[in-house]
Amino acid sequence: xxxxxxxxxxxxxxxxxxxxxxxxxxxxxxxxxxxxxxxxxxxxxxxxxxxxxxxxxxxxxxxxxxxxxxxxxxxxxxxxxxxxxxxxxxxxxxxxxxxxxxxxxxxxxxxxxxxxxxxxxxxxxxxxxxxxxxxxxxxxxxxxxxxxxxxxxxxxxxxxxxxxxxxxxxxxxxxxxxxxxxxxxxxxxxxxxxxxxxxxxxxxxxxxxxxxxxxxxxxxxxxxxxxxxxxxxxxxxxxxxxxxxxxxxxxxxxxxxxxxxxxxxxxxxxxxxxxxxxxxxxxxxxxxxxxxxxxxxxxxxxxxxxxxxxxxxxxxxxxxxxxxxxxxxxxxx
Amino acid sequence: xxxxxxxxxxxxxxxxxxxxxxxxxxxxxxxxxxxxxxxxxxxxxxxxxxxxxxxxxxxxxxxxxxxxxxxxxxxxxxxxxxxxxxxxxxxxxxxxxxxxxxxxxxxxxxxxxxxxxxxxxxxxxxxxxxxxxxxxxxxxxxxxxxxxxxxxxxxxxxxxxxxxxxxxxxxxxxxxxxxxxxxxxxxxxxxxxxxxxxxxxxxxxxxxxxxxxxxxxxxxxxxxxxxxxxxxxxxxxxxxxxxxxxxxxxxxxxxxxxxxxxxxxxxxxxxxxxxxxxxxxxxxxxxxxxxxxxxxxxxxxxxxxxxxxxxxxxxxxxxxxxxxxxxxxxxxx
DNA sequence: TTGAAAGCGCTAACAT
DNA sequence: ATGTTAGCGCTTTCAA
Numbered sequence: 001x002x003x004x005x006x007x008x009x010x011x012x013x014x015x016x017x018x019x020x021x022x023x024x025x026x027x028x029x030x031x032x033x034x035x036x037x038x039x040x041x042x043x044x045x046x047x048x049x050x051x052x053x054x055x056x057x058x059x060x061x062x063x064x065x066x067x068x069x070x071x072x073x074x075x076x077x078x079x080x081x082x083x084x085x086x087x088x089x090x091x092x093x094x095x096x097x098x099x100x101x102x103x104x105x106x107x108x109x110x111x112x113x114x115x116x117x118x119x120x121x122x123x124x125x126x127x128x129x130x131x132x133x134x135x136x137x138x139x140x141x142x143x144x145x146x147x148x149x150x151x152x153x154x155x156x157x158x159x160x161x162x163x164x165x166x167x168x169x170x171x172x173x174x175x176x177x178x179x180x181x182x183x184x185x186x187x188x189x190x191x192x193x194x195x196x197x198x199x200x201x202x203x204x205x206x207x208x209x210x211x212x213x214x215x216x217x218x219x220x221x222x223x224x225x226x227x228x229x230x231x232x233x234x235x236x237x238x239x240x241x242x243x244x245x246x247x248x249x250x251x252x253x254x255x256x257x258x259x260x261x262x263x264x265x266x267x268x269x270x271x272x273x274x275x276x277x278x279x280x281x282x283x284x285x286x287x288x289x290x291x292x293x294x295x296x297x298x299x300x301x302x303x304x305x306x307x308x309x310x311x312x313x314x315x316x317x318x319x320x321x322x323x324x325x326x327x328x329x330x331x332x333x
Numbered sequence: 334x335x336x337x338x339x340x341x342x343x344x345x346x347x348x349x350x351x352x353x354x355x356x357x358x359x360x361x362x363x364x365x366x367x368x369x370x371x372x373x374x375x376x377x378x379x380x381x382x383x384x385x386x387x388x389x390x391x392x393x394x395x396x397x398x399x400x401x402x403x404x405x406x407x408x409x410x411x412x413x414x415x416x417x418x419x420x421x422x423x424x425x426x427x428x429x430x431x432x433x434x435x436x437x438x439x440x441x442x443x444x445x446x447x448x449x450x451x452x453x454x455x456x457x458x459x460x461x462x463x464x465x466x467x468x469x470x471x472x473x474x475x476x477x478x479x480x481x482x483x484x485x486x487x488x489x490x491x492x493x494x495x496x497x498x499x500x501x502x503x504x505x506x507x508x509x510x511x512x513x514x515x516x517x518x519x520x521x522x523x524x525x526x527x528x529x530x531x532x533x534x535x536x537x538x539x540x541x542x543x544x545x546x547x548x549x550x551x552x553x554x555x556x557x558x559x560x561x562x563x564x565x566x567x568x569x570x571x572x573x574x575x576x577x578x579x580x581x582x583x584x585x586x587x588x589x590x591x592x593x594x595x596x597x598x599x600x601x602x603x604x605x606x607x608x609x610x611x612x613x614x615x616x617x618x619x620x621x622x623x624x625x626x627x628x629x630x631x632x633x634x635x636x637x638x639x640x641x642x643x644x645x646x647x648x649x650x651x652x653x654x655x656x657x658x659x660x661x662x663x664x665x666x
Numbered sequence: 667t668t669g670a671a672a673g674c675g676c677t678a679a680c681a682t
Numbered sequence: 683a684t685g686t687t688a689g690c691g692c693t694t695t696c697a698a
Contacts, residue, residue, distance in 0.1 A: 007675055018685045023677060033683060053451040054390045055675030058690045063387060065430065065451070074416050079406045086406070086433050095447065097398065098431035100419050114428065118386040118398070226612065253616050260618070279559065283586050285593070285618050340691055351669045356693060366667060388691030391674045 006049045015043040026051055057119060065095045066122040066306060067115035067143075071103045075224070076278040077249065077295065078126055081149050084299025085124055092307045094121070103127050103192075105134065112137045122306045124299075126150050128192035130157070144309035148302035149295075153193045155319060158309065160302040162324040164194060167291045168202030168245060169209075171273045171326060175243045176210045178333055180271060183207075184241035186220045186232065186255060188248060195221075199247055199275075222251070229254020233262050236270075243271035243332075249280045252288055256331060272331040286330030294322050339382045348376040359384055390452060398428045399455040399639060400448035400476075404436045408557070409611040410582065410628065411459055414481050417632025418457055425640045427454070436460050436525075438467065445470045455639045457632075459483050461525035463490070477642035481635035482628075486526045488652060491642065493635040495657040497527060500624045501535030501578060502542075504606045504659060508576045509543045511666055513604060516540075517574035519553045519565065519588060521581060528554075532580055532608075555584070562587020566595050569603075576604035576665075582613045585621055589664060605664040619663030627655050 008026075012019045017036060024032050025040045032040075043049075057063040068085055070078050082098070089096050097120060099111045108127060112134070115123060123145045125138075130152045138145045138157055147159035175183050185203045187195040200219070207214055217239050222228040229251040236244065236259070246252035252274035256266060264270050266286055274281060274290045281288040301320055308315050341359075345352045350369060357365050358373045365373075376382075390396040401418055403411050415431065422429050430453060432444045441460060445467070448456060456478045458471075463485045471478045471490055480492035508516050518536045520528040533552070540547055550572050555561040562584040569577065569592070579585035585607035589599060597603050599619055607614060607623045614621040634653055641648050 005675090008677095009675075019676080020678085020686080021684060024684085027677085031683060036683080050446070050450055052391075052675050053447075054387055054396060055690090056677075057387045058385075058391050058692085059675075059677040061677095061690075068431075072416065073406060073412045073419070074409065076407065076409065079412050082431075083405065083407050083433060086431065090432070095430050095432065095451065097428050098401075098415075098419065099423070099428065100416060113383070114386075117383055118428065226615065250612075257616070257618065279583075280613075280616060282559065283590070283613060283616055285590065338691090341693095342691075352692080353669060353671095353694080354667085357668090360693085364667060369667080385691050388674090389693075391676085392691075392693040394674075394693095 005052075006047045008049070008051070011040065011043050011047060011049050014047060015040045061119075062121055063119050064093055065097055065118070065120050066124060066303075066310075067097045067099065067112075067118075067120040068124045068126075069099055069101050069108060069111055069115075070126050071101055073098070073100060075250065076280060077149070077276045080278060080295035081126060081299035081302075084296040084301075085148065085303045088300045088303035088307075092303075094307070101127055103129060105129070105131050109133055109137055112141070116141055116143065122146070122310045124148050124302055124306060125157075128194040129189075130154075130193070144306060146302045146306045146309065149293075149298045151194050151198060153197050158305060158315075158318040160298050160305060160320040160322065162291075162293050162298075162322050164198035165202040165205070167324040167326075168199045168275075169205045170202075171291050172203050172206035172245050173209060174326065175245065175271055175273060175332070176206060176212070178271070180243035182215070182218060182239070182241045182243070184218045184220060184236055184239065184244035186222065186229070186244050186246040186251065188222065188224045188251070190221045195247060199245075203245060224248045224251050226250045226254040229256075230258035230261075233258035233264070237264075242269070244273075246272060246274045249274050249276045249278045249288065249290070253280055253284050256284055256286075256288065267331050267333045271333060274331075277327060281327075281329060289329045289332040290327050292325040292327045298322060338385075339380045341382070341384070344373065344376050344380060344382050347380065348373045394452075395454055396452050397426055398430055398451070398453050399457060399636075399643075400430045400432065400445075400451075400453040401457045401459075402432050402434050402441060402444055402448075403459050404434055406431070406433060408583065409613060410482070410609045413611060413628035414459060414632035414635070417629040417634075418481065418636045421633045421636035421640075425636075427640070434460055436462060438462070438464050442466055442470055445474070449474055449476065455479070455643045457481050457635055457639060458490075461527040462522075463487075463526070477639060479635045479639045479642065482626075482631045484527050484531060486530050491638060491648075491651040493631050493638060493653040493655065495626050495631075495655050497531035498535040498538070500657040500659075501532045501608075502538045503535075504624050505536050505539035505578050506542060507659065508578065508604055508606060508665070509539060509545070511604070513576035515548070515551060515572070515574045515576070517551045517553060517569055517572065517577035519555065519562070519577050519579040519584065521555065521557045521584070523554045528580060532578075536578060557581045557584055559583045559587040562589075563591035563594075566591035566597070570597075575602070577606075579605060579607045582607050582609045582611045582621065582623070585623075586613055586617050589617055589619075589621065600664050600666045604666060607664075610660060614660075614662060622662045622665040623660050625658040625660045631655060
């Protein structure tokens with residue numbers, strides 16, 4: 001009935017060798033006489049034998065799959081990282097189990113547990129609020145964990161990022177230097193360390209550098225959505241802001257369009273600089289000036305770091321910081 | 334050294350029952366006396382026992398993971414489907430192995446093989462060129478395959494789509510009815526059935542319905558990228574087109590911006606209607622009018638269909654067609 | 667309601 | 683260079 005599955009045993013019998021020998025040729029072990037190898041290969045081909053990765057995983061305790069936790073695949077920032085992760089994973093013969101978390105702590109812990117149950121060899125985590133619960137899970141995981149584009153302020157978890165503080169500082173300084181008197185700080189949830197500990201810090205440093213007092217009323221905490229940005233226009237104007245640093249591109253696109261649709265001239269009356277340099281920045285008009293980040297590379301380097309951790313290779317630096325840049329487009333003068 | 338892994342055997346010993354009993358309580362088998370269940374649960378908790386999904390997979394021949402082949406996660410159309418897939422998968426306790434294919438036939442076949450080697454219980458395939466090689470793989474797979482947002486013109490593979498012919502026909506008819514004399518057909522690769530067999534057909538039907546002769550020079554075959562669209566502007570004008578149907582949103586955004594940046598007034602001098610109704614349509618200015626598709630649902634329904642196939646449930650219809658719509662925004666009059 | 671025991675398909679010592 | 687033989691950790695008859 002069922003397409004009869006061919007096992008290593010069948011191959012061994014047909015080729016008149018032992019299972020061990022078949023296993024050796026399948027795994028490229030050099031200790032096989034060319035003649036036998038040829039014979040075995042011939043039988044494998046004839047029977048159309050395909051090794052069962054699950055059985056292999058049980059016996060060898062390696063599944064060659066890694067778990068990837070992502071807030072939302074639909075967000076271009078994260079999917080860009082994911083693409084880098086998958087490409088490098090494939091290069092090193094790993095597969096990816098992808099799970100959306102919505103940055104929901106409960107979901108994250110739960111997913112983490114099922115990934116561990118599935119015996120993944122490693123985990124890449126994206127998400128900006130590393131709660132203690134989460135950190136505890138990371139620690140008791142025997143599979144190494146790497147953060148991609150996500151910070152753990154304790155620095156305990158290996159990670160790949162850019163220097164968010166410096167990047168925001170520079171971006172905001174530029175705004176001020178060009179004459180902006182009241183720079184708004186528009187960010188996602190402040191309970192995420194990346195916003196409260198890093199970006200806000202860079203913002204404050206830029207203000208301090210210019211001798212400007214920090215003004216709480218210029219801080220806009222919202223969620224990462226286009227709509228949220230769009231509806232911010234009245235508040236932004238009410239606060240007398242004349243420019244904004246924004247922590248996410250979709251959010252920034254919303255801010256931009258909200259302003260423009262209300263007749264505000266960007267960049268002449270209001271400048272905007274965003275954070276992630278996703279392709280969205282090129283789609284809108286005016287195009288969004290942005291901090292640039294090597295998105296694909298953040299994912300790729302994170303995966304590469306993970307392979308080293310999984311294979312117990314030397315790792316010089318557990319917290320990799322990749323270079324950022326500043327790209328002037330049309331939303332700044 | 335190693336965090337000692339707790340096995341079902343340890344639990345059985347500690348609870349003074351057999352492995353079979355432990356297995357029963359773990360799997361919610363009702364044939365266990367409440368008292369024993371309680372005792373076992375208590376030991377599981379105390380030892381912090383976590384069932385090994387790989388061992389379970391080997392013994393039960395079910396891995397509760399499905400493979401998902403996607404052209405590129407970074408494309409919002411596909412990532413939107415992927416999100417629907419993952420949510421429903423999670424709801425039914427499956428995990429997703431996600432693999433990017435770049436719609437490259439060789440890669441697709443290879444990925445398909447590693448997914449089968451990993452004993453996935455089912456596969457969701459996105460990608461619009463189902464070659465014979467691919468179809469052959471589908472057939473010899475014991476795991477069921479479902480296409481999401483992707484057509485197999487032979488209709489042999491279960492799938493979830495909208496009626497592309499009717500949708501394009503209607504979109505183009507609207508353009509013509511509003512006065513467009515020369516509607517361009519801008520699509521991705523023509524070796525993809527969705528373009529050559531479906532969309533083009535709808536386009537031709539609309540022309541025929543209006544008594545307009547098909548003009549080869551109005552067909553623009555390109556790749557699915559923003560840049561490709563942007564650089565199409567001279568050709569579009571040279572062909573004397575006064576409107577365009579475009580097969581992909583990123584591509585359409587490129588066409589729109591290419592035109593606008595060249596000083597063409599959209600929609601007054603040139604109308605554009607796109608195909609996928611991703612969030613990109615709302616980001617650009619003017620906003621893109623589009624065929625609407627229930628993107629998330631296409632993924633969700635595909636995954637739901639797959640669960641039925643995997644569990645041998647009744648399936649009324651193997652080729653599900655979801656409703657489409659037409660959304661007028663600002664790129665059409 | 668519970669247990670014994672035979673696998674699932676493979677890897678990895680260990681022998682030879 | 684090749685074979686023998688334990689497992690890997692679990693599910694699943696089959697008996698009791």
